[in-house]
Amino acid sequence: MSILEHLNSSQQQAAAHHCGPLLVVAGAGSGKTRVLTHRIAHLLGHHGVDPEAILAVTFTNKAAREMKERLELLLAEQQSRDCHGQPWNTLTELQQRQLRSRVYHETTQPLWIGTFHALFARLLRIEMDNYRDPEGFTWTRQFTIYDEQDVRSLLKEIVTQEMNLDPRSFEPRQVRWTIGKAKNNGLLPDAYAAAHQGRRSERIAEAYRRYRRSLAANNALDFDDLLLIPVQLLRDNAQVREVWHQRFQHLLVDEYQDTNRTQYELLRLLTTNGAAPRTDGSWHDRSLFVVGDADQSIYSFRAADFTILMDFQRDFGDGQADGDTRTMVKLEKNYRSTATILEAANALIANNHDRIEKVLHPTRDRGRPIQLGCCDDELAEADALVQTVLAAKRRNPGLRWGDVAVLYRVNAQSRVVEEALVRSSVPYTVVGGLRFYDRREIKDALAYLRLLVNPADRISLLRVINVPRRGIGKITLQRLTDAATQLGVSLWEILSDAESVQTLAGRSARSVLQFAELIRTLRQQVQHRSPAEVVQRVIEDSGLMAQLKAEDTDEAEERLHNLGELVNAALQYQAETDAPQLRDFLTSAALASEDTDKNKKDLKADRVVLMTFHASKGLEFPVVALVGLEQGLFPNHRAMEDPAALEEERRLCYVGLTRARDELHLFHARARRLWGGERVPALPSCFLEELPEQVVEIQRPRSSGVFLRRQVHRDKLLRSDRPESRPVSHEENTIDTTCAAWRAGDVVEHEHFGQGQVTHCFGAGSKLFLAVKFGKQPPKVLDPRLAPIRRIGAAGAS
DNA sequence: GGCCTACGAATTTTT
DNA sequence: TTCGTAGGCC
Numbered sequence: 096m097s098i099l100e101h102l103n104s105s106q107q108q109a110a111a112h113h114c115g116p117l118l119v120v121a122g123a124g125s126g127k128t129r130v131l132t133h134r135i136a137h138l139l140g141h142h143g144v145d146p147e148a149i150l151a152v153t154f155t156n157k158a159a160r161e162m163k164e165r166l167e168l169l170l171a172e173q174q175s176r177d178c179h180g181q182p183w184n185t186l187t188e189l190q191q192r193q194l195r196s197r198v199y200h201e202t203t204q205p206l207w208i209g210t211f212h213a214l215f216a217r218l219l220r221i222e223m224d225n226y227r228d229p230e231g232f233t234w235t236r237q238f239t240i241y242d243e244q245d246v247r248s249l250l251k252e253i254v255t256q257e258m259n260l261d262p263r264s265f266e267p268r269q270v271r272w273t274i275g276k277a278k279n280n281g282l283l284p285d286a287y288a289a290a291h292q293g294r295r296s297e298r299i300a301e302a303y304r305r306y307r308r309s310l311a312a313n314n315a316l317d318f319d320d321l322l323l324i325p326v327q328l329l330r331d332n333a334q335v336r337e338v339w340h341q342r343f344q345h346l347l348v349d350e351y352q353d354t355n356r357t358q359y360e361l362l363r364l365l366t367t368n369g370a371a372p373r374t375d376g377s378w379h380d381r382s383l384f385v386v387g388d389a390d391q392s393i394y395s396f397r398a399a400d401f402t403i404l405m406d407f408q409r410d411f412g413d414g415q416a417d418g419d420t421r422t423m424v425k426l427e428k429n430y431r432s433t434a435t436i437l438e439a440a441n442a443l444i445a446n447n448h449d450r451i452e453k454v455l456h457p458t459r460d461r462g463r464p465i466q467l468g469c470c471d472d473e474l475a476e477a478d479a480l481v482q483t484v485l486a487a488k489r490r491n492p493g494l495r496w497g498d499v500a501v502l503y504r505v506n507a508q509s510r511v512v513e514e515a516l517v518r519s520s521v522p523y524t525v526v527g528g529l530r531f532y533d534r535r536e537i538k539d540a541l542a543y544l545r546l547l548v549n550p551a552d553r554i555s556l557l558r559v560i561n562v563p564r565r566g567i568g569k570i571t572l573q574r575l576t577d578a579a580t581q582l583g584v585s586l587w588e589i590l591s592d593a594e595s596v597q598t599l600a601g602r603s604a605r606s607v608l609q610f611a612e613l614i615r616t617l618r619q620q621v622q623h624r625s626p627a628e629v630v631q632r633v634i635e636d637s638g639l640m641a642q643l644k645a646e647d648t649d650e651a652e653e654r655l656h657n658l659g660e661l662v663n664a665a666l667q668y669q670a671e672t673d674a675p676q677l678r679d680f681l682t683s684a685a686l687a688s689e690d691t692d693k694n695k696k697d698l699k700a701d702r703v704v705l706m707t708f709h710a711s712k713g714l715e716f717p718v719v720a721l722v723g724l725e726q727g728l729f730p731n732h733r734a735m736e737d738p739a740a741l742e743e744e745r746r747l748c749y750v751g752l753t754r755a756r757d758e759l760h761l762f763h764a765r766a767r768r769l770w771g772g773e774r775v776p777a778l779p780s781c782f783l784e785e786l787p788e789q790v791v792e793i794q795r796p797r798s799s800g801v802f803l804r805r806q807v808h809r810d811k812l813l814r815s816d817r818p819e820s821r822p823v824s825h826e827e828n829t830i831d832t833t834c835a836a837w838r839a840g841d842v843v844e845h846e847h848f849g850q851g852q853v854t855h856c857f858g859a860g861s862k863l864f865l866a867v868k869f870g871k872q873p874p875k876v877l878d879p880r881l882a883p884i885r886r887i888g889a890a891g892a893s
Numbered sequence: 894g895g896c897c898t899a900c901g902a903a904t905t906t907t908t
Numbered sequence: 909t910t911c912g913t914a915g916g917c918c
Contacts, residue, residue, distance in 0.1 A: 154907065154908085155907060155908085156907085156908085210907080210908065211908080212907080212908040213908080216908095240908090242908090243906095243908095317908095318907080318908045319908090321908075322908095353907095393905080394905085394906075394907080396904085396905065396906080397905090397906065397907075397908095504904075504905075505903095505904055505905070506904085506905085507903080507904090507909080507910090510909080527906085561894095564894090564895085566894070567894090568894045568895080569894075570894085571894095603894095685908080686907095686908055687908090707904090707905065707906090708905080709904095709905050709906065709907095710905090710906085728904095731904055731905080732904095733904070734904090743905095747905080768909095769903095769909090770902095770903070770909050770910075771909050771910090772909090
């Protein structure tokens, strides 16, 4: 049991679990990755489980990577003690490397750890030939994975051209969303049509049918198919199901609250071999181990359904009450945040009705109170935020920029914050935005590569046939596609026939034939050369490189660099893979979410991190600032009518609060301009009212950023003899020396309340007020001209 | 065939 | 504000 000795008792109980179902309700910061990795290590080491029998599923590549790395370290440590009788860090570098390599080959590599999509894409690459679609569609193992852009263009074609529907009432976006939702709920077109009556639904079902046919014709799958097709395969083919059921004796699922119905089906089929979970105990010689937190379910907009987690006890578990159950463990000890932050988070989430009762218990002391900044507008908010960051850094010199995170509800909010950071020369990085594999030049190169592997891929063919420009235009392509449709062959087949091209393409025939020849030549390379070499050939022979070189702009330079990075990515893939294949490199590219290269750089660079609440899940920072806590923005206006949606917004806020380790700063503005147009008044978010009063300190930063800066300048001119004085007024025409003389931090003596400190100056001129804090009382707002106070110490002079 | 401009729409987002 | 697209013009 030694490997579990550093865990607390609930963690131990979870990690020691051997067979049968177990739900681990893991609050934020309660050490869930620790439990997952320790359980795997325990299964391998203590129960002698074969690594090939374990399937560990996550939702993001990042989570998968982290799990793999931490598991490797844990196993290496364990082996170090077993083999050398000493801790890992006392080994020589050579011994460390040898051990690490052994751990990798013996355990981490044969283990199936990864995202749902990556793991089941892998399964499909093995089993695709055994799949028979109910409608007779087939795919080969060379299938292409379409991303959202590809999907959208395919659907747009179907909706507007094939079906001639009014694009206003059948927006491709909307249709795409509906079909995706059907797929994530495990519904094929007929099932969807049966479940949804009405003319509109009929049309959508028809679009769905045509869409699937089209995907099959392109030998392509979308992301949802990577899960839905395995479900159908395992459901309909008992032989295949038996193989995988036998293989995976132990299933572990991270972030279980984020599973959708289709993913649930996969888990169920693999675990019970198709039986209903409760009626049949025959699978209890194996395990289903799920870890999650219903309070952190924030992805229902993409069909995640946290009731799956809430129903685990009923579905798979013993269904006993919390005190008696042996199939649920709660991890409630939080090792991350101060008691104050947890108090706020617990109070907020208690307002949700749909949840499993759970309280985060602090292991740390109270720390600093939460600061709430009430600002005039989004500019003032951004400015106040920057001041807060600078103040935190001053207070704590050890704090790095990278220890600070700014979270917002929508990406559009980042701009103002960025501008304020730039003005104060604070280094920052924005998480999210354009992904490496979404860049135009990268998508172009990938489209060539996909076309080499999968000749049926018409979307990729159309993308590159005229990139770089070859003088092959709309008309020519229309003629060629029409001919292909009429003859019932693929577009590529038409292109590769010289006669057809001569007839159809007219004056662009020459270009078309040259293009076909280019693809044929490149395709031969796939057999003999490594993926990286093929990538290089494509970039050069297609003319992509020449075109960018000819442009000779900074942007083209950047794009060239990115293409170089693509070659590097292929090289890296080869280095990490035993039998590298271009096909599998393309899969990993399609499923990769982030720009790994940029990520590495950002981690090293010490910068304030800006991101959405969604993107912050799973991360933690010593200092966290939440901005834009306003009705309509957060909670978002689209969620405010619907109680379930409002609860999801609240969970999102809960996620934000629980990211903070030491300091939490909240901000809202009384007016905001989001995209152009008028600045609209805004009310504080209802979530703010749900935080306990005693843990929040209200601050009123004085002024809009623009005015403040202008005044600093003017102020210096006016009172160059007192360089330490700072302006506090709001409007330019009300600069008032009395008010400028007061500043936050000043120490005052009050006739009745004794000594206090000014926390804020707000208002201006005759309406100037001071917020003064006396002892532990909440701050009092005083008029400095009337109140019996006198200054006994200046800010910063202590 | 290719470029330019005007117009409209715009949570959240992993795979 | 910004992005993507549709349609018109050379």
